[in-house]
Amino acid sequence: xxxxxxxxxxxxxxxxxxxxxxxxxxxxxxxxxxxxxxxxxxxxxxxxxxxxxxxxxxxxxxxxxxxxxxxxxxxxxxxxxxxxxxxxxxxxxxxxxxxxxxxxxxxxxxxxxxxxxxxxxxxxxxxxxxxxxxxxxxxxxxxxxxxxxxxxxxxxxxxxxxxxxxxxxxxxxxxxxxxxxxxxxxxxxxxxxxxxxxxxxxxxxxxxxxxxxxxxxxxxxxxxxxxxxxxxxxxxxxxxxxxxxxxxxxxxxxxxxxxxxxxxxxxxxxxxxxxxxxxxxxxxxxxxxxxxxxxxxxxxxxxxxxxxxxxxxxxxxxxxxxxxxxxxxxxxxxxxxxxxxxxxxxxxxxxxxxxxxxxxxxxxxxxxxxxxxxxxxxxxxxxxxxxxxxxxxxxxxxx
Ligand code: NAD
Ligand code: MG
Numbered sequence: 001x002x003x004x005x006x007x008x009x010x011x012x013x014x015x016x017x018x019x020x021x022x023x024x025x026x027x028x029x030x031x032x033x034x035x036x037x038x039x040x041x042x043x044x045x046x047x048x049x050x051x052x053x054x055x056x057x058x059x060x061x062x063x064x065x066x067x068x069x070x071x072x073x074x075x076x077x078x079x080x081x082x083x084x085x086x087x088x089x090x091x092x093x094x095x096x097x098x099x100x101x102x103x104x105x106x107x108x109x110x111x112x113x114x115x116x117x118x119x120x121x122x123x124x125x126x127x128x129x130x131x132x133x134x135x136x137x138x139x140x141x142x143x144x145x146x147x148x149x150x151x152x153x154x155x156x157x158x159x160x161x162x163x164x165x166x167x168x169x170x171x172x173x174x175x176x177x178x179x180x181x182x183x184x185x186x187x188x189x190x191x192x193x194x195x196x197x198x199x200x201x202x203x204x205x206x207x208x209x210x211x212x213x214x215x216x217x218x219x220x221x222x223x224x225x226x227x228x229x230x231x232x233x234x235x236x237x238x239x240x241x242x243x244x245x246x247x248x249x250x251x252x253x254x255x256x257x258x259x260x261x262x263x264x265x266x267x268x269x270x271x272x273x274x275x276x277x278x279x280x281x282x283x284x285x286x287x288x289x290x291x292x293x294x295x296x297x298x299x300x301x302x303x304x305x306x307x308x309x310x311x312x313x314x315x316x317x318x319x320x321x322x323x324x325x326x327x328x329x330x331x332x333x334x335x336x337x338x339x340x341x342x343x344x345x346x347x348x349x350x351x352x353x354x355x356x357x358x359x360x361x362x363x364x365x366x367x368x369x370x371x372x373x374x375x376x377x378x379x380x381x382x383x384x385x386x387x388x389x390x391x392x393x394x395x396x397x398x399x
Contacts, residue, residue, distance in 0.1 A: 005031060005032045005033075006030070006031060006032055006033050006034045007032065007033055007034075007099075007100055007101050008033075008034060008035075008036035008098045008099035008100060008101070009026060009033050009034070009035055009036055009099055009101045009102070009103065010035075010036050010037040010038075010039075010093050010094055010096070010099040010101070010102045010103070010118070011023065011026075011035065011037070011038050011039070011102075011103045011105065012039045012090060012093075012094060012102065012103060012104050012105055012106050012111065012114050012115070012118075012129075013039065013040070013103075013104075013105035013106040013107065013111065013128075013129070014038035014039060014040055014047065014050055014105075015038075015040040015041075015043040015046045015047055015050065016105055016106075016107060016216050017214065017215050017216045017277070018103070018105035018128040018154065018216075018277060018281070019038075019040075019103070019105045021276075021277045021278050021281055022103045022105065022126075022281050023035070023050065023053075023054060024278060024294060025278050025281050025282050025285060025291075025293055025294065026054075026285075027053075027054070028291075028292055028293075028294060029285075029291060029292075032285075032291070033101070033285070035054040035055070035056040036056060036057055036058070036093070036096065036098050036099035037056050037057060037058040037059070037060060037093035037096070037099060038050055038051065038054065038056045038058075038059050038060070039059070039060040039061075039062065039089075039090050039093065039106070039114075040059075040060075040061060040062070041061075041062045041063055041106075041110075042061065042062070042063040042065070042066055044061065044066045044069050044070050044073065045073075047059055047061065047070060048070060048073040048074055048077065048079070051074055051077075051079050051081040052074075052077050052079050055079070055080075055081065056081050057081065057082065057098070058081065058082050058083075058084055058089075058093050059074070059081045059082070059083050059084070060083075060084045060085065060086075060089045060090050060093055061083065061084075061085050062085075062086065062087055062090055062110070063085075064085035064086045066085075067083055067084075067085035070083050071083045087110075087113065087114075090106075090113075090114040091113055091114050091117040092117075093114075094114040094115070094117040094118040094121075095117040095118060095120070095121040096121075097121070099123075100123055100124060101123065101124045101126070101285070102115075102118035102123050102124070102125050102126065103126045103128065103154075103281075104118065104125060104126065104127050104128060104129045104132065105128040105129060105154070106129055107129070107131070107216055107218050107219065108129075108131050108218065108341050109131055109132075109135060109337065109338065109341060109383055111129035111131065111132050112129070112131070112132040112135055112136060115127065115129055115132045115140075116132070116136070116140060116143060116376075118149070119140065119143045119144050119147060119149040119151070120143055120147050120149075121147070121149075122147045122148045122149050123149055123150070124149070124150045124152065125144075125149055125150065125151050125152070126152050126154050126281070126284045126285065127151060127152070127153055127154055127155075128154040128155065130155055130231050130232060130235045131231065131337050131341075133234070133235045133238050133239070134231050134234045134235060134333045134334070134336075134337045135333065135334040135337055135338075135379055135383060136334065136373065136376060136379045137234065137235075137237070137238030137333070138238070138373060139373065139375070139376060139379065140238065141238050141239075151239070152283075152284035152287060153235075153239055153280070153284070154277070154280050154281060154284055155232060155235060155280070156258045156259075156275070156277065156279075156280050157184050157185060157232055157236070157258055157259040158232070158235060158236060158239055158240075158259070159258070159271075159279075159280035159283055159284065160257075160258035160259040160260075160270070160271035160280075161182055161184075161236065161239075161240060161259045161260075161261055161271075162239075163271045163283065164259075164260065164261040164269035164270065164271055165177070165179075165240075165261060166178075169240075170287075170288075178263050178264040178265070179240075179242070179246075179261055179262070179263060179264075180246065180262050180263060180264050181242075181246050181247070181248060181261075181262040182236055182240060182242055182246065182247045182248070182259070182260070182261055182262070183248050183249075183250050183259060183260040183261070183262060183268070184229060184232055184233065184236060184247060184248065184249050184250070184259050185249075185250050185251075185252040185255070185257050185258060185259050185260070186226065186228075186229045186249055186250070186251055186252065186311065187210070187211060187212050187213075187223070187251070187252065187253055187254075187255045188226075188251045188253055188311075189210060189211070189223040189224040189225075189226065189228075190206060190207065190209050190210060190211060190223075190224055191207075191224055191315075192251065192253065196314070196315060199315075199354055199355050200353050200354065200355045201353070201354075202224075202354045204217070204221070204347060204348045204350065207220065207221050207224040207347070207354060208220040208221065208224075210223055210224075211253070211255075212254070212255040212275045213255065213275050213277075217348055218341070218344055218345075218348075221344045221347060221348065221357070222340070222344065224354070225316065225318045225354070225357050225358060226311065226316035226318055226319045227318035227319070227321075227322065227340050227344075227357070227358075227361070229249050229311070229316075229319055229322075230318050230319045230321060230322020230323070230325075230336075231322065231337065231340075233247055233249065233319075233322050233323065233326060234322060234325070234326050234333050237326055244323055244326050244327060249311050249319065250308050250309075250310070250311075251308065251309045251310065251311050252306065252307065252308050253307055254303060254305075254306055254307065255275040256272050256273070256274075256275075256298065256300075256303060256306055257270045257271070257272050257306065258270075258271050258272065258273060258280075259271065272298060272300075273295065273298055274295055274296060274297075274298055276293075276295040276296075278293040278294050278295050279293050279295045281293065282294075282295075317358040317362065318340070318357070318358050318361060321336060321358070321361055321362055321365055322336065324365065325365060328370050329370070329373075330370040330371050330372050330373050331370050331371050331372075331373050331378060331379060331382035332365065332370040334373065334379050334382045334383050334386070335364060335365055335368045335370065335382050335383075335385070335386040336361060336364070336365050336386075337383070337386075338364075338382070338383040338384075338386035338387045338390065339360060339361045339363075339364035339365065339386050339387075339389070339390045340357070340361050341387070342360070342386075342387050342390035342391060342394065343356065343357040343360040343361055343390060343394075344357060346360075346394055346398075350399075351394070351398050351399065352394065352397045352398060352399065353397075353399070356397045359397075360390055360393055360394065360397065363389075363390075363393050364386050364389045364390045364393065367389055368382070368385050368386050368389050370382075
């Protein structure tokens, strides 16, 4: 229905890797979308530039300290975007009726409440922020159903799986789907073949140099430890309702097959494409239609071959921890996620070794008791407890 366009879009985490890719796709479709609000943590200069280019009604800086400076900059640019500050303002622009579409692309636990606010407002929610689902999967999916939101996965693997599902299941009905397995593909990151005894001494820049994808630093480190695949395992469990025993990880170094769905008749459906997040973003924006993304066509003859192998839990202990947290259930995934956020930040700051990330995660997962995740307060309290435990333990590891 052309009368519905252009639709207002809020981009949470607009200055990040996913946020910028989203704005690139939106700008290709000015007839369909206009930007309603952009949010950022504290990148004032980039946010001002994005406001000038996309003219949103609101710009939100989560860190209130910078609000005055952003206002001054926008005034100097002659930009009429209104500036708001703080976590509540992020929630407000996520829930505002003027934006029926929300891209949730904040990194980490900070993205949970605004993503949930968009869900509770019954919107089309494009979910990049996997940590939100890892922390509060059951509550989040219950809210999607009870508020009639449309949840579309942006994570390339989950977007691929979504595209390989039967239409009835895409529309939210999960009856007798004939699905036997989900095959989550993983590149293996920059250290897939590195000698195991070199891992203790890799630098943050080496860990962030992903062979196929260009991403924010936190998810890049998660890809190097394969905690990212562990978080994605938990994400897939909640999005698609499969038990962990029916979700397998396959190492596929070329990142061309973004994931697969196996059916009871032996069929395996895969989604392929170049490793460029604008494809899943455009898919989720346009669904059930297809819209242009700016991604170049896949040249299979140039790629030549696709390889597959099984993941190694000795090299990637974080993947084993994610299976354990999912089996434990309750607040265990939120605890693991929180520990990992603390560990990755400490690694990026040069305070701990790469291999300490997994040991810190394991320590916190085994020392913070899991509870039933029956409401959001319990989940958020588990997140705080896990961070406290991780920070206390950090001091014993610091170099
Ligand atoms: P990024 O670090 O590049 O960007 C993060 C964004 O969140 C920035 O706009 C930043 O300002 C904002 N932000 C950070 N901390 C905040 C806070 N405390 N409060 C408010 N805003 C805050 O990260 P990214 O690579 O774009 O990833 C974003 C999310 O998407 C992550 O959850 C990641 O796992 C997921 N994801 C990313 C990719 C990718 O290709 N980059 C792929 C799949 C999933
Ligand atoms: Mg992914």
